[in-house]
Amino acid sequence: xxxxxxxxxxxxxxxxxxxxxxxxxxxxxxxxxxxxxxxxxxxxxxxxxxxxxxxxxxxxxxxxxxxxxxxxxxxxxxxxxxxxxxxxxxxxxxxxxxxxxxxxxxxxxxxxxxxxxxxxxxxxxxxxxxxxxxxxxxxxxxxxxxxxxxxxxxxxxxxxxxxxxxxxxxxxxxxxxxxxxxxxxxxxxxxxxxxxxxxxxxxxxxxxx
Amino acid sequence: xxxxxxxxxxxxxxxxxxxxxxxxxxxxxxxxxxxxxxxxxxxxxxxxxxxxxxxxxxxxxxxxxxxxxxxxxxxxxxxxxxxxxxxxxxxxxxxxxxxxxxxxxxxxxxxxxxxxxxxxxxxxxxxxxxxxxxxxxxxxxxxxxxxxxxxxxxxxxxxxxxxxxxxxxxxxxxxxxxxxxxxxxxxxxxxxxxxxxxxxxxxxxxxxxxxxxxxxxxxxxxxxxxxxxxxxxxxxxxxxxxxxxxxxxxxxxxxxxxxxxxxxxxxxxxxxxxxxxxxxxxxxxxxxxxxxxxxxxxxxxxxxxxxxxxxxxxxxxxxxxxxxxxxxxxxxxxxxxxxxxxxxxxxxxxxxxxxxxxxxxxxxxxxxxxxxxxxxxxxxxxxxxxxxxxxxxxxxxxxxxxxxxxxxxxxxxxxxxxxxxxxxxxxxxxxxxxxxxxxxxxxxxxxxxxxxxxxxxxxxx
Ligand SMILES: [Zn+2]
Ligand SMILES: [Zn+2]
Ligand SMILES: [Zn+2]
Numbered sequence: 001x002x003x004x005x006x007x008x009x010x011x012x013x014x015x016x017x018x019x020x021x022x023x024x025x026x027x028x029x030x031x032x033x034x035x036x037x038x039x040x041x042x043x044x045x046x047x048x049x050x051x052x053x054x055x056x057x058x059x060x061x062x063x064x065x066x067x068x069x070x071x072x073x074x075x076x077x078x079x080x081x082x083x084x085x086x087x088x089x090x091x092x093x094x095x096x097x098x099x100x101x102x103x104x105x106x107x108x109x110x111x112x113x114x115x116x117x118x119x120x121x122x123x124x125x126x127x128x129x130x131x132x133x134x135x136x137x138x139x140x141x142x143x144x145x146x147x148x149x150x151x152x153x154x155x156x157x158x159x160x161x162x163x164x165x166x167x168x169x170x171x172x173x174x175x176x177x178x179x180x181x182x183x184x185x186x187x188x189x190x191x192x193x194x195x196x197x198x199x200x201x202x203x204x205x206x207x208x209x
Numbered sequence: 210x211x212x213x214x215x216x217x218x219x220x221x222x223x224x225x226x227x228x229x230x231x232x233x234x235x236x237x238x239x240x241x242x243x244x245x246x247x248x249x250x251x252x253x254x255x256x257x258x259x260x261x262x263x264x265x266x267x268x269x270x271x272x273x274x275x276x277x278x279x280x281x282x283x284x285x286x287x288x289x290x291x292x293x294x295x296x297x298x299x300x301x302x303x304x305x306x307x308x309x310x311x312x313x314x315x316x317x318x319x320x321x322x323x324x325x326x327x328x329x330x331x332x333x334x335x336x337x338x339x340x341x342x343x344x345x346x347x348x349x350x351x352x353x354x355x356x357x358x359x360x361x362x363x364x365x366x367x368x369x370x371x372x373x374x375x376x377x378x379x380x381x382x383x384x385x386x387x388x389x390x391x392x393x394x395x396x397x398x399x400x401x402x403x404x405x406x407x408x409x410x411x412x413x414x415x416x417x418x419x420x421x422x423x424x425x426x427x428x429x430x431x432x433x434x435x436x437x438x439x440x441x442x443x444x445x446x447x448x449x450x451x452x453x454x455x456x457x458x459x460x461x462x463x464x465x466x467x468x469x470x471x472x473x474x475x476x477x478x479x480x481x482x483x484x485x486x487x488x489x490x491x492x493x494x495x496x497x498x499x500x501x502x503x504x505x506x507x508x509x510x511x512x513x514x515x516x517x518x519x520x521x522x523x524x525x526x527x528x529x530x531x532x533x534x535x536x537x538x539x540x541x542x543x544x545x546x547x548x549x550x551x552x553x554x555x556x557x558x559x560x561x562x563x564x565x566x567x568x569x570x571x572x573x574x575x576x577x578x579x580x581x582x583x584x585x586x587x588x589x590x591x592x593x594x595x596x597x598x599x600x601x602x603x604x605x606x607x608x609x610x611x612x613x614x615x616x617x618x619x620x621x622x623x624x625x626x627x628x629x630x631x632x633x634x635x636x637x638x639x640x641x642x643x644x645x646x647x648x649x650x651x652x653x654x655x656x657x658x659x660x661x662x663x664x665x666x667x668x669x670x
Pocket of ligand 3: 289291308
């Protein structure tokens, strides 16, 4: 088996292989794996205190720091469209979603963007992790948050709505996305679910940017 | 003055000889589909299904010609709504999937540009001049050629003549080399020698090159993006990794060549497969460097148990003395390591001798800057993996190998490392110290080969 990131061998170190024997073969080598560091801080939900979105999220967890190897990973996965990389963080993601408890809900892409990218990067990661998920949301407009300031982000129209035909969403949910930057995306998504009757919504993001 | 040019001509100039992802073409999509309809642009599917037999589909990527099943990955494609496959081998050039199309030009060809003026006015040695004539003869006869020349024979100057002749005949020419560093070294020299000629320098991260260039100097990988383009391809360092290992690169050279085009191999250490490729072709051997001095012969220096010593945080004494001697006489140096790990262990220890010493490896982002710093004397020496074994010319350079017994240092790698030393006429000597934990047959063979070349080179100029 060759490393998905550097194409080197993944099974050179026998103790490493043994470590993974219960989770299948490692898809990246030890050297590449070491480049990914745990997130230094968890998303500061208190940033949203005093806004209409306060308390929408029960909790939010980010797994990894946005360092150079992680930027390189995201570039290859999302920009170069290397779908195979959906498997790189499958165990970590599955574990974090299990700990959060609730039905996984991927943050959706706008259909125009999806057509351009040819794959839904969050859904593919969930499939690789063998996490069942519910496609409850859809994106309302192909906007990017990059240019908005804090006030604009809070006042922006909802970025998401429930997919047509979905009404009753009682229960607990885990929103899943790749990046937590300001938290606007997951807060908007959480608000949609809560207003439709969800009891609890938490978020798991791969990266804390 | 900028001439007014039609869109058709711009598309033709860019696309002629290239094989480009249709959706990445830098032109209006409407113009492109108009040309597809009119038959001036042909298309290939991104992937060819080469077999449907059990245990599953087999593919060939129509851009890089990869066929290994492990290079292909399938996914639910949200663009075409089917299960699509894509090639991971050439993904850095933009992903090629089953539902992608590769475009090429089939319309009327571009008239060749005016013959260039050769501005190079240096003098060739008799051996260089002879090689130049041999190559021109092979090109005329349409047969492959091997230029087997020692490192430092002045290969670039040998190529000026034949390349100029080809361009003067309206031919399109490519010089393909394994390394970006070599592209960057050759580009300014050819730009200077050929004046007005448009020359594209292509390598990972270089940009695509605007319009048409009669001369392309590129890393071999860039040939994935050409098809029936060149009348002649000079394959530089054809024995070097990755060309000698990655079969797709050999196929890429053939694909990029026009039918009836000629390959000229240039190498210091021809492998049996290169010898076989030119069996029916021409061959020139140059055993002497252009300045006529013999090649420096590497010496063996035992460095017993160096790994243990380095792991415990100490530099072996002989290695330390070697570096100190270079520093005190201000001689630029390269120290080669078999692995990044060992090199990085050593770096802080070398930096206590001189904090400006740097380390580079294949994925160092500042590789080019480090080589520049060495050239300008801002860094006294570099630690490196085998990536710098070729294509570096720095007067007075000295070289050492730590762990010369390691299998990454094969015969050809050692000869190439030695080839970095003593290249300039003013400083033709120099030291090549092979620090080892046991002499290997590869080390022996490398030294024997260098001594043989020096012996045989005695008579030729
Ligand atoms: Zn790796
Ligand atoms: Zn390919
Ligand atoms: Zn498709």
